[in-house]
Structures are given as C-alpha cells and as structure tokens.
Amino acid sequence: MLGISISTVSRALKDHPDISDKTKQRVTELAQALDYEPNANAINLRSSKNNLFGLIVPTISNFFYDSFIAAIEEECRRNNYSMMILQSGDDPVVEQENIKLCRQNRIGGLFACITSQTSNFEPFFKLHNIDVPVIFFDKVPDDSRANRVCVADAASATIAANTILEKKKKKVLALFGNQNLSITKKRLEAFQKTTGKKTKLIIEHVNNAEEAQQATYLALKENPDTIFCMSDEILTGSMKAIQQAGLSIPGDIAVIAISNGFIPKLYFPEITYVETSGYKLGKLAFSSMMACLAGSTFLQELTIECLLVEGGSI
Amino acid sequence: MLGISISTVSRALKDHPDISDKTKQRVTELAQALDYEPNANAINLRSSKNNLFGLIVPTISNFFYDSFIAAIEEECRRNNYSMMILQSGDDPVVEQENIKLCRQNRIGGLFACITSQTSNFEPFFKLHNIDVPVIFFDKVPDDSRANRVCVADAASATIAANTILEKKKKKVLALFGNQNLSITKKRLEAFQKTTGKKTKLIIEHVNNAEEAQQATYLALKENPDTIFCMSDEILTGSMKAIQQAGLSIPGDIAVIAISNGFIPKLYFPEITYVETSGYKLGKLAFSSMMACLAGSTFLQELTIECLLVEGGSI
DNA sequence: GTTTTTCCAACAAACGTTTGCGGAATTGTT
DNA sequence: AACAATTCCGCAAACGTTTGTTGGAAAAAC
Structure with a gap:
C-alpha cells in the first residue's frame, strides 16, 4: 500500500x-x-524461540494449584512469556498427551506436577535432554535427575508434630495421603520421627476427602485428642466428620493441618496450620526455571520455608 | 537421513x-x-489456523473462574484446541494488553470476562469484525452486539426464596453483596419479590466474608430461623458465625445459599444451595463459541439453568 | 517393440517474519 | 569534476510445514 x-x-x-x-x-x-x-507464529518460527512455558497440573480448580498458576502467570507476563496450561486429571495417559502437545508447541520450559500413578519419567527427561528445562513442583518424582521445587515437606510435618508435642497431646489421629507419593512419605517420616514415642499415633492413609471423612469418623471411636491432616483436601473431609460427630474444637478435639491457608480460615475457630503457599512456590519455581534457562545445569531440590499460622484449634 | x-x-x-x-x-x-x-508454529503459519482460544479472566485463583477455566480446558482438549489464559487483575489497561496478545497469537476466538471499569468495548468488537468470535461470560457488557453467557441471577434467587417458603420458614436473615453490583440488585429484587410478605426478612449488605460473619453474629440475636447467603464468600463468613454461636444446622437454624458448589460440601450437614456452576457456564460458553465458529451469526444471551442441590441444611 | 498406465517421489511455492548483504541515490570532500 | 562517504531501501534466504504439479521408472497393454 x-x-x-x-x-x-x-x-x-x-x-x-x-x-x-x-x-x-x-x-x-x-x-x-x-x-x-505481528503474527506470533511467524516470529516464533523464524526465531525458533517461543517464549512459551508449559504447565501441567492435575486440575486447575484447586486452591493450591490455582495460586501456583497465578504466581507463574504474573511472572510470565513480567518476563514476556506466555504459558500453556494443561490439566492431567491425574491420568498418566492424559499426562503423556500433554507432554506431546508441549513438544509440538516447542515450549521453552515445563512446570510439571506429576500424577500419582506416573511411573515413566523418560518423556520428561527427554525434554531436559533437548535443553528444555523441566521444573517439577509439589508432586515430584523421586529421581535425582529431576529439578524439584517443593514445600518443605519434612520441615512442615516436623513443625506440626512439635506443636502437638508442646500442647502435650497424647493420642493423635494422623491422616496422610496416598502412600506412593513422595510428599506423603516425607511428611509421614518426619512426623513419626518427631513424635517418637512421646505420643500415640493412629495413622491412616486416604486418597480423597470422602475417605478422610470416613476414616476420621471411624477413628473417633478410639478417642484421639488431636487430629493432624497432611493436606487441605484431607482437612475438609476430616472437619466434616468432626461436625458430624458434634465435637467442638478445641474443647473435645484439637486439629492441626498442613495447608495453603484458605480452608483453615473457613471454620470457627480457625484451624491452626503450617503454611505451604502455592503462590510462593510458583514464584520459586519460576526463578528456578529462569536459572536453568540462564545456563545453570546444577540440579537442585529447592523448598520454600514454612510457617506456623495459629488459629484456635489446638 | x-x-x-x-x-x-x-x-x-x-x-x-x-x-x-x-x-x-x-x-x-x-x-x-x-x-x-511436528512444529505447531509452522503448521499454524502455513495453514493460517491456530486452533487457539484466548481466555481473559480477572483472576485465576477464584473458585468460580477456576471451574469455568477447567471446563473450557476440557473441551479444548477434546476438540484439539489450545487455550491462552490471561489474567486482567480487574485492570482495564492490562485487559487491553491481553487483547493485543490474543491478536498477535491469532486466536480463533475469545472468552472474556470484562473488568468492572471496562468502558471501551471497541477492541472486542474489532475482533468480532475480523471473524474472531467473542463470548462474554459472567461480567458482560450491556451491549446488544455482544454474545453473552451468564448465570441466571434472578432465577437462582427465586428458587432459593421458594425453597424457604416451602419449608415454611418465617424469619430469614438474607445476606447480599455490594449494592452497586448488578448481580446484587438482580438477586435481591427477585428474592424480595418471591418472598413477598409471606416471611419476615432481615436484609444485610456485606462486602466480604468478615463482614458477613459479623453481620450474621449480630443478627442472630433477633433469632432468625433461616439464613440465606447470596454467594460463596458470604456463606463462608456466615458459617463461621454460626459455628461461633455454637448453633447446629438445621436444628437451631437453617441455611441456604447461591453457590458454585464447592463450599457447601465442606460442612456437615452439607449446605443446600442453588447451583450457579462455573463449570456448566464454561461448557455453555464453549458450545456457544463452537456455534459461532460454525457460522451462526445469531447474537445471543444465554443463561445456564439453575438447580437446587439439596444438602441437609434446610 | 512401442505406447499407455501406474506408482513413487521430488520440486517449488506459500504462510509472515527477520536480517545480512548489496546497490542506488544523495551528499560531502578534494 | 572526480571520487568517497553517507543514507536509505530492496533482494533473498531462512524458520518447518503442506500440497499442487511435474518427472521418471517400472509395469502393463497393445
């Protein structure tokens, strides 16, 4: 023209x-x-640089992951990156398809939270081999080749356990998640190690809120004086059982959890929890990604510090 | 080779x-x-078809929007589309930048929830003019040129009110949000119209969960037999006050809410609510998008039907 | 033995950019 | 007046695909 x-x-x-x-x-x-x-596709094709990150998460509608995602999105915008969000639905098959999609879109890096049944990590490491950093977060493979950012699993469980000991609780119903997840193993191990023989533990493993509710309701017959919940989802189930049994907190029973912070504030009294912030984890994951892209080949497992937030439940 | x-x-x-x-x-x-x-950029460039949708939302970490997003993501995957999620932070300037990003990435369609201060809709309509459908959801412009999908505000309040009447409740504490929001006006009007003079109403306007808690705690002195909450956030505050007062549900007091469905299931008994599902709205928005792409130029305002989900709280 | 058909595979153009290189026109220098 | 320097712009290649068209060899038909 x-x-x-x-x-x-x-x-x-x-x-x-x-x-x-x-x-x-x-x-x-x-x-x-x-x-x-300008046509972003043409630019990307010409430059062979997409400024695109992939993000695989079991589900978006979860108060831990959505704050993680929000943090990543903020940083992406500040750094001129786009992101491609994919849900795995905790299905390893879908997870594989998502990785494929990421490859097709030539992502520059991947943030991944693996499913509880993921056993083959090769597709992830293959990405790493072609210089696409993979930062695992939250649920991470137990493999030394992986870059991991996690909440301080052991530390958070230790803090919770110490709080229980300080309050001189004697019989704790401790609810943990799926035994195969490293997050569960670490929290359980630290929790057991800290409590030692100083308090009696009733340990249950549950896979979702409903199982947590049932397990709690049944275990209440053994008259625990405290309930510890490893995660928000477990906490929601357990709290329903407590309400169902008509118990008052902390009079009849004390409660403490490891949580992102949203759920504990829904109850009265608010539940005392050890904070594991998805938002902070997102920020950490992003800076870890940037470090990898800047050339750091140093494999690392980073953790965010955790913090006891006092409610009135113990 | x-x-x-x-x-x-x-x-x-x-x-x-x-x-x-x-x-x-x-x-x-x-x-x-x-x-x-295959390199998606090259394919897209060659074909001038991206199979990409844009999605602009005030914030991802919100239990309404995240379920909306989850629904869109599911459908995108089923239909071989990708999506680009962008947060506006309720800031019109960021919103404009997001639209620009969408244009650069040659999106095939846009799902948009406008900010509360958006006054210039031209950038949206310009997309429409180049055959990129824009589906507004939740917060939509009051403009007949817009394709809109919304929750049925009036209908949901009417259903809640009718449920209260059927249960022969006589004194209702009704908690509504900010009076300036159209969503509040519509729900309040329908609620009042339905209850008429058949039941006594104590109406309070609150801006957040904390105010809801305080308002509820104070209003309990007037011995209402039912509490109605216009939204999830209000429900969380109100529930805290009920727990604080040591009241049991539904024995001492009945509760009913308009909700996305997540919060009501956290309590025992579960709270009866009129569902305004972000998930369903997402599905509706997606099918509306597909209709537009298939050639429908029929401008429409669609609403999702609402549904009473019975818990045990009334 | 020649023509026709069939089967494979290569060529080239196009999508929308970016960028090294070269070239024309203008200006400046003796 | 001759030459050098400067200013401005176009050519062409490349990124990784897809696809209409063309080409050549082998197989089939006459």
Missing part, C-alpha cells in the same frame, strides 16, 4: 536506523490504521 | 496414498526413534 518493500516495513516498525523518519512515520501510521499486530 | 525428500516424509507421516508402504514404514520408524513432533 505504501509502495515499499516488506523488509522496509519490518525495519520501520522496529525503529531500525537504516530507515528514514519520514518512512517510519508513514509505516507506523498505516499499521495503526490497519490494527496491525 | 533416509535419502528422501521432505515432502515425501510429510506425506508418509500422513499416510498419503502416493507413498509406498515400505517408505512409510521407514519414515515412521525413524520419526519414532528421533522423537519427532
């Missing part, structure tokens, strides 16, 4: 010194008028 | 009849071995 070549237009739009001010002005004005926006 | 041309490889991978079975096999085997995945 202006009678000039494509390359001149390209340079004019990028304020290249080769182009005269007069031409630049004509080009920018027309671009404005036509609502021109 | 195989001594054949690129185009032959391309056809072999797509099972084109021009290619011999022997060649096809050699190609697919090598592709497998090399972990070949």
Whole structure:
C-alpha cells in the first residue's frame, strides 16, 4: 500500500536506523490504521524461540494449584512469556498427551506436577535432554535427575508434630495421603520421627476427602485428642466428620493441618496450620526455571520455608 | 537421513496414498526413534489456523473462574484446541494488553470476562469484525452486539426464596453483596419479590466474608430461623458465625445459599444451595463459541439453568 | 517393440517474519 | 569534476510445514 518493500516495513516498525523518519512515520501510521499486530507464529518460527512455558497440573480448580498458576502467570507476563496450561486429571495417559502437545508447541520450559500413578519419567527427561528445562513442583518424582521445587515437606510435618508435642497431646489421629507419593512419605517420616514415642499415633492413609471423612469418623471411636491432616483436601473431609460427630474444637478435639491457608480460615475457630503457599512456590519455581534457562545445569531440590499460622484449634 | 525428500516424509507421516508402504514404514520408524513432533508454529503459519482460544479472566485463583477455566480446558482438549489464559487483575489497561496478545497469537476466538471499569468495548468488537468470535461470560457488557453467557441471577434467587417458603420458614436473615453490583440488585429484587410478605426478612449488605460473619453474629440475636447467603464468600463468613454461636444446622437454624458448589460440601450437614456452576457456564460458553465458529451469526444471551442441590441444611 | 498406465517421489511455492548483504541515490570532500 | 562517504531501501534466504504439479521408472497393454 505504501509502495515499499516488506523488509522496509519490518525495519520501520522496529525503529531500525537504516530507515528514514519520514518512512517510519508513514509505516507506523498505516499499521495503526490497519490494527496491525505481528503474527506470533511467524516470529516464533523464524526465531525458533517461543517464549512459551508449559504447565501441567492435575486440575486447575484447586486452591493450591490455582495460586501456583497465578504466581507463574504474573511472572510470565513480567518476563514476556506466555504459558500453556494443561490439566492431567491425574491420568498418566492424559499426562503423556500433554507432554506431546508441549513438544509440538516447542515450549521453552515445563512446570510439571506429576500424577500419582506416573511411573515413566523418560518423556520428561527427554525434554531436559533437548535443553528444555523441566521444573517439577509439589508432586515430584523421586529421581535425582529431576529439578524439584517443593514445600518443605519434612520441615512442615516436623513443625506440626512439635506443636502437638508442646500442647502435650497424647493420642493423635494422623491422616496422610496416598502412600506412593513422595510428599506423603516425607511428611509421614518426619512426623513419626518427631513424635517418637512421646505420643500415640493412629495413622491412616486416604486418597480423597470422602475417605478422610470416613476414616476420621471411624477413628473417633478410639478417642484421639488431636487430629493432624497432611493436606487441605484431607482437612475438609476430616472437619466434616468432626461436625458430624458434634465435637467442638478445641474443647473435645484439637486439629492441626498442613495447608495453603484458605480452608483453615473457613471454620470457627480457625484451624491452626503450617503454611505451604502455592503462590510462593510458583514464584520459586519460576526463578528456578529462569536459572536453568540462564545456563545453570546444577540440579537442585529447592523448598520454600514454612510457617506456623495459629488459629484456635489446638 | 533416509535419502528422501521432505515432502515425501510429510506425506508418509500422513499416510498419503502416493507413498509406498515400505517408505512409510521407514519414515515412521525413524520419526519414532528421533522423537519427532511436528512444529505447531509452522503448521499454524502455513495453514493460517491456530486452533487457539484466548481466555481473559480477572483472576485465576477464584473458585468460580477456576471451574469455568477447567471446563473450557476440557473441551479444548477434546476438540484439539489450545487455550491462552490471561489474567486482567480487574485492570482495564492490562485487559487491553491481553487483547493485543490474543491478536498477535491469532486466536480463533475469545472468552472474556470484562473488568468492572471496562468502558471501551471497541477492541472486542474489532475482533468480532475480523471473524474472531467473542463470548462474554459472567461480567458482560450491556451491549446488544455482544454474545453473552451468564448465570441466571434472578432465577437462582427465586428458587432459593421458594425453597424457604416451602419449608415454611418465617424469619430469614438474607445476606447480599455490594449494592452497586448488578448481580446484587438482580438477586435481591427477585428474592424480595418471591418472598413477598409471606416471611419476615432481615436484609444485610456485606462486602466480604468478615463482614458477613459479623453481620450474621449480630443478627442472630433477633433469632432468625433461616439464613440465606447470596454467594460463596458470604456463606463462608456466615458459617463461621454460626459455628461461633455454637448453633447446629438445621436444628437451631437453617441455611441456604447461591453457590458454585464447592463450599457447601465442606460442612456437615452439607449446605443446600442453588447451583450457579462455573463449570456448566464454561461448557455453555464453549458450545456457544463452537456455534459461532460454525457460522451462526445469531447474537445471543444465554443463561445456564439453575438447580437446587439439596444438602441437609434446610 | 512401442505406447499407455501406474506408482513413487521430488520440486517449488506459500504462510509472515527477520536480517545480512548489496546497490542506488544523495551528499560531502578534494 | 572526480571520487568517497553517507543514507536509505530492496533482494533473498531462512524458520518447518503442506500440497499442487511435474518427472521418471517400472509395469502393463497393445
């Protein structure tokens, strides 16, 4: 339309010194008028750099993951990255498809929370081999080749256990998640180690809120004086059982949990919890990603510090 | 590596009849071995079709929007679409930047929840003009040129009110949100209209969970037999006050709410609520999008039907 | 033995950018 | 007036695909 070549237009739009001010002005004005926006696909193809991160999460609608995602999104915007969010639905097959999608879109890095049944980590490591960093978060493989950012699993469980000991509790119903997950193993181990023989433990493993409710309801017959919940989901189930049994907190029974912080504030009194912030974890994961992209080949397992937030439940 | 041309490889991978079975096999085997995945950017560029939807939302970490997003993500995957999620932070400036990003990535359609201060809808309609459908959801512009999908505000309040009447409740504490929001006005009006003079109403307006808790705690002195909460956030505050007062549900007091469904299931008994499902809204928005892409130019405002979900709280 | 058909596979153009290189026109220097 | 320097811009290649068209060899038909 202006009678000039494509390359001149390209340079004019990028304020290249080769182009005269007069031409630049004509080009920018027309671009404005036509609502021109550069085609990201063409740019990515030409540059072989996508500025795109993949993010695989079991589900978006979860108060831990959504705050993690929000943190990543904020940082992506600040750093001119886009992100592709994919849900695995905790299904290893879908997870594989998601990785495939990520590869097709030539992501520059992947944030991944594995499913509880993921056993083959090769697809992840293959990404790493072609210089696409993979940062595992929350649920991470127990493999030394993996970059991991986690909540301080052992530390958080230790803090919770110490709080229980300080309050001189004697019989604790401790609810943990799926035994295969490293998160469960670590929390359980630290919890047991800290309590030692100083208090009696009733340990139950549950896979969801409903199982937590049933397990709690049954275990209440043994008259524990405290309930410890390893996660928010377990806490919600357990709290239903306590309400069902008509017990008052902390009079009849004390409660303490490891949590992202949202759920504990829904009850009265608010539940005392050890904070594991998804938002903070997201920030940490992003900076870890940037370090990898900057050339750091140092494999690392990073953890966010945790904090006891006092409610009135113990 | 195989001594054949690129185009032959391309056809072999797509099972084109021009290619011999022997060649096809050699190609697919090598592709497998090399972990070949087609470059989505190149495909998109070549085809000028991205199979990409944009999604702009005030914030991801919200139990209404995240279920909306989850629904869209599911459908996208089923239909071979990707999606680009962007947060506006309820800031019109960021919203504009997000639209720009969408244009650059040549989205095929946009799901948009506008900010509370959005006044210029031209950027949205410009998308529509270049055959990129825009489906507004939840917070939508009051403009007849817009495709809209919403929860049925009036209908949901009416159902809640009717339920209260059926249970022969006589004194209802009704908690509503900020008076300036259209959502509040619509629900309040329908609620009042339905209850009429058949039951006594104590109406309170609150801006957050904490105010809901305080308002409930104070209003309990007037001995209402039922509490109605207009939203999830209000419900959480109100429930805390009920626990604080040591009241049992539904024996001492009945509770009913309008909700997305997650919060009511945290209590025992579960709270009866009128469902305004973000998930269903997402499904509706997606099918509306597909209809637009299929050529429907019929502008529409769709609402999801609402449903009473019985817990044991009334 | 020649022509026709069939089967495979290669060539080239196109999608929208960016950028090294070269070239024309203008200006400046003796 | 001749030459050098400067300013501005176009050509062409490349990123990784897809696909219409063309080409060549082997197989079949006459």
